[in-house]
Amino acid sequence: MTDTLIAAPAAEPGDSSWTRREIAQQPATLRATQKLLSDARGEIDAFLAPLLARPELRVVLTGAGTSAFIGECLAPWLSRALGRSVEAIATTDIVGAPDLHLRAAAPTLLVSFGRSGSSPESVAAVELVDRRVAEAHHLIVTCNAEGELARRGGPRAHVIVLPEATHDRSFAMTSSFTAMTLAALSALGGIAAMDARIEAIAAGVQDMLARAEPVAATLAARGFDRVVYLGSGVFSGLAREAALKLMELSDGGVVTAFDSALGFRHGPKTIITDRTLAVVFVANDPLTRRYDLDIIAELRADARAGEVAVISAGADEGATIALAGMADSPDADLLFPYIVPAQLFALHVSLALGLTPDQPNASGTVNRVVQGVRIHADEA
Structure with a gap:
């Protein structure tokens, strides 16, 4: 069974928005996301399996806005599936109050979600964890191969860049939300198990x-x-x-x-x-x-x-x-x-309401990639 990535259900007259196309393409982007993970299963499992075998490892799911809500959806489910505590802590909380959320002595796997991968808090959260946690590991899930997070390599990091179609052009995250959710559920919960469920999803x-x-x-x-x-x-x-x-x-x-x-x-x-x-x-x-x-x-x-x-x-x-x-x-x-x-x-x-779905905020005070954030010096 195949899907056309930009096929849409019956539209309002004149509605050819990217928002509509990106909502409609989700069956295809979900299949494509799982295929990408299945093809890369060996290297993903090689990175994650030794870490998840350690009972002392702290697992934190993070992101900002919609990307943070991926963690809120998955943390309780993954906690049960993995038999360990999995926490959802937004990057905005980590950056705003690192003393409350980071533990220097606890080996930590930070799972970062980012559509653009360039939000100031997303980058700052990774840097804070590296600076404040003695043993920090990173699983990065992003839709943008050119974003800051996608360039965060190293021996303690693994980057999953999702199919280009998931990098939503519209203001609101839709197919990027479901694709990143699937990627984390599959990578952390079992890629082989998700191979058997993806078609039903x-x-x-x-x-x-x-x-x-x-x-x-x-x-x-x-x-x-x-x-x-x-x-x-x-x-x-x-x-x-x-x-x-x-x-x-x-x-x-x-x-x-x-x-x-x-x-x-x-x-x-x-x-x-x-x-x-x-x-x-x-x-x-x-x-x-x-x-x-x-x-x-x-x-x-x-x-x-x-x-x-x-x-x-x-x-x-x-x-x-x-x-x-x-x-x-x-x-x-x-x-x-x-x-x-x-x-x-x-x-x-x-x-x-007579708005433009791809850019509903006509005033420009809210943007697709957040602007106006000043990251203050970490004095710890």
Whole structure:
């Protein structure tokens, strides 16, 4: 089965944006990413296996913005898979308060994610870890062969440069997010194991592209002024990424929030009004799923939200988008199709607001590669 990297679902009149193309190309970029890792399996495993065999090794997943949320999605899953603590700490936190986040005596594997690989905090975080940690190792996952991170070689570093198509041209990260997430899940969780799952993941994303497009368009036309994404387990980080995507593509025109199914009742639920869209990512994990279904039932019984949209891979009655073929898939694999409706909804909202999706921030105060960051001298 093949995919055309720039094939898109039915577009709004005049919408030929890179944002749309990059959302649509994800089945192909995911397959291409896994092939790249599979072809390089020997050298990747040679670098990682001796490190992960050491129980004292500290594993930190890092990035800024969307790249940081990759770590938030994967850290709990990889902690269980690897039988060790895996931490997600944003580069912005490492750079802003290194004394709180770095331990000089702990051998550390820093896994850095970067679409451009040139964000000031991404480079500074790597340099801080090298300077402050006695034994630092680096796994770098980037979409840009010309970025600063891609040039960080050495005996204690391994760089994975993803296919060029994943280096999104648009402002918002879409295919770069899913490709880097897959690369880390595969490299750290087992490339051979992912070889057996990649086709189901890519097919699920393709299925979701078709199912989500009309729903996203219909919901965007309703003009919600608040949207909250709810997800538990691995979907806690995904809810945060979904909220950011809408905030970015609406240029802050829609108030967004995120929480877990259980956490939402503890105050954040006050965001609900009759102009609020609540979106729930339903887990396949049986226990987590029960809590997801509870909050859905509660929100619908309250009858205060403008709409409660449910994204599920199971046979839930009332699911707004029911993903086919992945009812038995691990939750980590659902990260890839589940983000698609949020990406498409953000795109449609951007168009409905009369914005340019590839550069929604017309004022130029927010940029594709962050600007205006001053890295202060580390005096430790």
